[in-house]
Amino acid sequence: xxxxxxxxxxxxxxxxxxxxxxxxxxxxxxxxxxxxxxxxxxxxxxxxxxxxxxxxxxxxxxxxxxxxxxxxxxxxxxxxxxxxxxxxxxxxxxxxxxxxxxxxxxxxxxxxxxxxxxxxxxxxxxxxxxxxxxxxxxxxxxxxxxxxxxxxxxxxxxxxxxxxxxxxxxxxxxxxxxxxxxxxxxxxxxxxxxxxxxxxxxxxxxxxxxxxxxxxxxxxxxxxxxxxxxxxxxxxxxxxxxxxxxx
Amino acid sequence: xxxxxxxxxxxxxxxxxxxxxxxxxxxxxxxxxxxxxxxxxxxxxxxxxxxxxxxxxxxxxxxxxxxxxxxxxxxxxxxxxxxxxxxxxxxxxxxxxxxxxxxxxxxxxxxxxxxxxxxxxxxxxxxxxxxxxxxxxxxxxxxxxxxxxxxxxxxxxxxxxxxxxxxxxxxxxxxxxxxxxxxxxxxxxxxxxxxxxxxxxxxxxxxxxxxxxxxxxxxxxxxxxxxxxxxxxxxxxxxxxxxxxxx
Numbered sequence: 457x458x459x460x461x462x463x464x465x466x467x468x469x470x471x472x473x474x475x476x477x478x479x480x481x482x483x484x485x486x487x488x489x490x491x492x493x494x495x496x497x498x499x500x501x502x503x504x505x506x507x508x509x510x511x512x513x514x515x516x517x518x519x520x521x522x523x524x525x526x527x528x529x530x531x532x533x534x535x536x537x538x539x540x541x542x543x544x545x546x547x548x549x550x551x552x553x554x555x556x557x558x559x560x561x562x563x564x565x566x567x568x569x570x571x572x573x574x575x576x577x578x579x580x581x582x583x584x585x586x587x588x589x590x591x592x593x594x595x596x597x598x599x600x601x602x603x604x605x606x607x608x609x610x611x612x613x614x615x616x617x618x619x620x621x622x623x624x625x626x627x628x629x630x631x632x633x634x635x636x637x638x639x640x641x642x643x644x645x646x647x648x649x650x651x652x653x654x655x656x657x658x659x660x661x662x663x664x665x666x667x668x669x670x671x672x673x674x675x676x677x678x679x680x681x682x683x684x685x686x687x688x689x690x691x692x693x694x695x696x697x698x699x700x701x702x703x
Numbered sequence: 704x705x706x707x708x709x710x711x712x713x714x715x716x717x718x719x720x721x722x723x724x725x726x727x728x729x730x731x732x733x734x735x736x737x738x739x740x741x742x743x744x745x746x747x748x749x750x751x752x753x754x755x756x757x758x759x760x761x762x763x764x765x766x767x768x769x770x771x772x773x774x775x776x777x778x779x780x781x782x783x784x785x786x787x788x789x790x791x792x793x794x795x796x797x798x799x800x801x802x803x804x805x806x807x808x809x810x811x812x813x814x815x816x817x818x819x820x821x822x823x824x825x826x827x828x829x830x831x832x833x834x835x836x837x838x839x840x841x842x843x844x845x846x847x848x849x850x851x852x853x854x855x856x857x858x859x860x861x862x863x864x865x866x867x868x869x870x871x872x873x874x875x876x877x878x879x880x881x882x883x884x885x886x887x888x889x890x891x892x893x894x895x896x897x898x899x900x901x902x903x904x905x906x907x908x909x910x911x912x913x914x915x916x917x918x919x920x921x922x923x924x925x926x927x928x929x930x931x932x933x934x935x936x937x938x939x940x941x942x943x944x945x946x947x948x949x950x
Contacts, residue, residue, distance in 0.1 A: 476850060478847075479850055480849075480850070480853055482843060482846045483741050483843055483846055483847070483848075483849050483853070484843065485840045485842075485843040506850075508848075508850065509846065509848075510846060515929070516709075520781065551864070593733065593860070593864075594863055594864065594867055595730045595732075596729060596731065596732040596863075599729045599730055599756065599757060600730070601730075601755075601756075602730050603723060603726055603727070603753075603755065603852075605853070606723075606726070606727055606730070606852070606853065606856045609853045609856050609857060610857065612858050613840070613841075613860075614844075616839065616842075617798070620841055652800055655744075663755075675795075676704055695939060699910075
């Protein structure tokens with residue numbers, strides 16, 4: 457289970473925090489670290505010092521330019537969020553997340569991405585809307601901004617507890633049909649938007665959160681690969697019908 | 704409940720860690736920080752920077768010379784321990800600790816001290832034997848040493864969850880008789896040792912963990928003030944009888 461969990465950090469600006477995240481991950485048995493457009497070097501004297509013996513995670517970390525790349529093979533993406541957003545999204549506590557991951561990680565292609573934002577401003581709405589759910593760490597309302605490594609520590613701790621529980625009481629493996637990956641979902645959302653424009657349902661100049669609402673719906677539904685093929689087929693058929701009409 | 708919980712750091716050597724602890728505490732709603740013989744300054748540019756807005760905890764932190772002072776009014780002391788010790792002590796997980804604290808904090812004079820050791824070497828056996836119980840954060844066995852602030856973060860997070868649970872489901876307040884404080888217990892242990900020497904039961908030159916075993920027993924029992932008076936009375940009576948005998 458733990459080897460299927462990836463920590464994704466977006467736009468991190470302090471090498472010390474990256475090092476401290478690596479230490480927290482290794483302490484809890486996580487190893488897959490991915491940095492999206494970091495605003496600092498990843499392997500520095502400071503990050504190695506703060507990793508305190510977990511610097512192999514820094515050396516083997518993947519650095520990518522976009523969240524899309526970090527999530528390409530993910531079957532579940534969960535974004536850390538301190539604030540409630542304009543468009544409410546499925547919310548889980550770190551504890552619920554841990555419990556859920558034990559089940560999630562059973563599928564053969566399961567790959568869970570836990571996404572953490574910038575030290576100063578967290579995740580953007582667009583980034584959060586790429587996630588199936590948001591995880592909120594309960595904090596003092598008057599002082600809610602956790603240090604990045606502290607947030608990773610709490611979530612990774614809950615992952616480890618869930619894993620330990622799972623080890624203690626092994627249950628029958630129930631492999632569902634394979635889930636669509638984040639990349640497949642993104643291609644679907646692009647296709648969907650093109651199609652909705654083509655059929656004059658959607659005006660990108662007046663978006664009124666249409667695509668965000670559709671994202672929330674499909675992400676919540678945990679679309680399987682087979683279903684994804686069907687949905688894509690419907691869009692292709694819709695486009696074709698719309699073109700035929702326009703001729 | 705949260706206002707009755709004190710974080711005690713022993714022999715901390717990095718101001719950055721003290722600042723990060725202050726931030727983690729304030730994030731989780733804890734405010735009572737006590738430093739025992741720190742090996743660095745508490746209020747520095749680095750500690751203020753890492754506290755990231757929680758520096759009032761640094762300014763109001765109490766600095767003392769001995770663990771005894773930090774625990775003088777504590778009714779429950781729990782020490783963070785990574786290793787199993789020669790003499791096994793009552794062990795709780797952070798989750799069990801949280802659950803237990805909700806009950807503990809009901810008594811009028813309740814004061815809980817959570818004790819964390821040095822960055823490089825943790826708590827000594829003598830320090831751990833001043834605690835009623837030890838808390839162990841589950842970690843990767845191959846890489847078990849958490850950063851100090853990360854350890855405080857996890858334990859404080861469990862305190863906050865327990866507090867939130869308690870808020871959600873208020874139960875009937877059951878105030879037990881008042882518990883003896885750590886200072887009263889220490890005076891008792893000194894008196895006990897003197898008495899055991901006086902009656903030739905205990906030879907400090909060959910201690911064979913006698914006092915440690917007795918400590919464990921009485922700390923586990925959670926002695927009440929009234930019972931403490933009785934135990935002290937027995938010792939005084941024993942000493943008197945032994946003196947009479949010697950004459």
